[in-house]
Amino acid sequence: MSEFKKLGVTPEIAQALAELGYEQPMPVQSEVIPQLLNKTRNIIALAQTGTGKTAAFGIPIIQKTDVKNVTPQTLILCPTRELCLQIAGDLADYSKYVDDIKVLPVYGGSSIESQIRALKRGVHIIVATPGRLIDLIKRKTVSLSNVQSVVLDEADEMLNMGFTEDLDEILSYVPENRSMLLFSATMPREIQRITGKYMKDPMEITIGRKNEGALNVRHTYYVVHAKDRYLALKRIVDYYPNIYGIIFCRTRKDTQEIADKLMQDGYDADSLHGDLSQAQRDLVMSKFRNHNLQLLVATDVAARGLDVDDVSHIINYSLPDDIESYTHRSGRTGRAGKAGTSISIIHTKERGKISQIEKQINKQFEKREIPKGDVICEKQLFNFVDKIEKVKVNEEEIERLLPSIFRKLEWLEKEDIIKRIVSLEFNRLIEYYQEAEEIFEPDDQSSGRRKGERGRQSNRNGNVSREPEKGYSRLFINVGKMDGINPAVLMGFINENVKGKVPIGKIDLMKSFSFFEVPEDVAPKVVSSFKGMHLEDRKLLVQFAQDADNQKSKKNYGRKKEENLGFGRNKKRGKKQRY
Template sequence: MITFSSLSLREELTRAVEELGFETPTPIQQKVIPHLLSQPTDIIGLAQTGTGKTAAFGLPLLHHTDVAQRHVQALVLSPTRELCMQIQEEFKKYGKHMRGLKTTAVYGGVPISGQIREVKAGPQIIVATPGRLIDLLERKALSLDQVQYLVLDEADEMLNMGFREDIEFILKNTPEREFTWLFSATMNNDVRNIAKRFMNNWKEHSVAAANVTNENIDHQYYVTNHHNRFETLRRLLDFTPGIYGIIFTRTKQDCQDTSEKLMRMGYHVSPLHGDMDQKMRSKVMERFKSKALQAIVATDVAARGIDVNDITHVINYELPDDPEVYTHRSGRTGRAGKSGICMSIVSPKEISNIRQIERIVKARFHRSDIPDGAEVVRKRLFHYLEQIETAKPKGDFAAVYQQSIHERFDEMDKDELIRRLIWLQLKETIDAYQDAEDLNAGYENKGSKGAASGRSSVRLFINLGMKDGITSAEKLLNFITESTDIEPGLVDRITVRDLSSFFNVSSSAAEFIVATLSAKKFKGRKVRLEEAEQRSDRGDRPERSGGGSRGGYGGGRSYGGGGRGEGGGRGGDRGSYGSRDGRGGAKGSGRRY
């Protein structure tokens, strides 16, 4: 069996590794380190996040560094500031006994002046993000003319982030480069093209099959309608007391919005994305590592710098656009031999995406029901009881306060005291989930053909009609569902007119649909929605009888609040008051739309 002590590392490195408690190299380290120590060549190392890639290239890099020389001998490129800082910290640990060794990390988000001073102090190794490195090169603050070793870490992610031209520029500006070591989680065409252009006779080292996830991870998915996605996230957080995890979103804006909503509701979370300055991001990571935060809401790029071994849960608030990214996300949990859970919140339309990810990561996903209110309360009750059972109060606590406690509650029955304590702990949860709705997709269709038909529906006005190209109910339905990702069954009773249209939606989805569509444009025109009841008799007067050829609202099929009517009169709570041939009828005195 290969151990670190059996490797031919220089003595200073072997001593540091032993002090860190490392004994047996990980699979990627076992394949890469002996090769790079004995006969360094160009290599490609393929392994997932969290498999020890930093030590796989870092230890050989330090081993070959000449500390007597005061120029840049090795360059490591990484996609993010967090990962850059993480690699730099690892190098410091490995090389702490190498007298004369100097490593420097350069990245954006902080003043460049301090970094210029550091690179001019003569480091042998520089860890850099591509953008900041090029900035230093253009300022002539740094020369790469004597770089012998170049490492591309997380190469696939750097290319996904649009650093292709930057990487090519840097590679072209290392004329004395002898060895290129490329590490990646995936070997896609972009990565292979870089290898073909800039590497010579490379040797490929791969650990396990591509994109196979950790067997210690339980992959779960929860199906809900799109407008219930946030409420489902809250439900899962409440159902998982003691969670210590990462919530992934697709975009920086989603990350910020979701975290702000959770924070306003009292959850101990914080966002982590690229628009935050370095000071703030570092502060968030400090709070997360100290477990002052129960979770962080992060984008994929920002999460690349997270190196925490005891994360219990990963929640995909939204599935990644690229199914391969799922592996990076789920790999944040289930580390160091521990088990982990990866939850994904999906709409019915996205179930096919789950099947695609299953094939790529070669893991079975389990569909789970979103817990109801009673289950959440019960779970939190048992969690609280367990906390009481395992609590170990300090010895002096009883000595100081026990007499006062006894005097205060001496006449109170033990069961009553316990009941009150638990009520104080759980009353907010009980109040929140007393009438909690079922969030599992499909519940709104029970007992009716259309999810929006029936009592719990809202009729909405939208300022788009036939003159905008919405020439049929089907076209309006397509616009609504594609823009909001809600299920078509939540929309019915569509009326299309010249300048505007009307439709009914489930009352639980109405607020979400109004907010989402109001942020959209249709053919350059800003979309506007509101409840039909709020419409006045101005504009294209949707509520006045018009005697259109097909009745209702002056043209187009219309429906009353309780029954179907196709006359030209106003729709009322009990149906249209017009005749079926469209010639109009008496004014209805019922509910106006």
């Protein structure tokens, strides 16, 4: 006998579940399904995203629907279009062998006229986002007067997105004697207000502890300087060759910038944020679900309702402001019984927030060191070898090509072929990490750090200096980040003002000045090209870095001296000069 049948599920629905691969009910399903089938009126279910909530409320709803009465009997409210479609699709799967049951997803960003036509034909279950449902109510194209059950799925997410007033308005159109089921990952104060106002004597079912993190998620963190955050992100991603993850940023601007940088650096990445049109959003979501993207860079709001079971890693590029948001972020991985990892990249001042999150979710964070370049290369290499070992060979298709391939490569020994295959795949990665400086924690500013950075050190003024690469000279220029300078702008500016194309090596951008490296033979020409040069009323200064260091006892590169020299800000107008 099916385990679901033991819960009281009908044979028709149990058959559909078996075909979907549902063998054992998940804890939330075992708790909720019998209660709903036994007509418990009001239930608050606290469970993490990905624990099987849709089946927990969807199966009893389908089973209790009177298909002969073609009016809305159940209303399911959820925060996003994606979740709305996901729930409607799941209900359709569960009701495969239930004749004539009609489920309608109602959401913004799609034709309202087609939804109105479907409502006129009659539906039993409406799955809706609040905004579109209110629009349909005001047009008098939907009636909720016969609704017997209301489900609020991811209720805390809806409140975080500002749907409190919308929920109040929608529930005013629903009969007072209806039952209500509220699903939430966390239990903030606003949820308690809703339950107190609309639910009489609710039964509370908690899977795990209140506000607890998902059981299958491991939580780790790395401490880095703010300027090293993106470089640390790249190393973390490279350390997990098969990562399929979501990178969370605080703002839309950060989200787009990080996604752009990752794409420029050759990663399969894209962004998801509120500035995208619905068509762009759908395209990105489709690519991610189909594994055509390895990394999705998203804001908290944009990722709400994202329902993908096999996300391996969540990376917090910046920690969220509230712990509830961290719980939702980490709940995007470790779903459907699979293991997952939630990674946070933090600076020293955020250690206290890590402790707060640990207490709230009842999970211990593991502090880790940023992976070294040689370790990353080794891990990537063995992952590649593992793929070669396990690759499926189409013997029939390749058979006719093999003789020509063997003749072409017969002069090479087996070891030579292996070396060439590996080099073809990994030369770029190996070269990058040979040149890249290791990333250290902000606390490690001792002599050990200077050893690891191959000659890089901090001088007494706090200015970063280091020995240039072999064959290069290191130059100073009195423009920096506060002037709107980035590497591309600086390279373009130098080549515009120096005759002949100048190869530019490493660049270090500071707040109000910068260092850059050029070949030794062209360095004097670069310095002389900027002598006496002004930008508007501003004097530009380019000199050898060692000359700038030698003047540190006479000159202060701080703010006051910069203003006296005309660096950074224009004294007369008090405005930044930008290129």
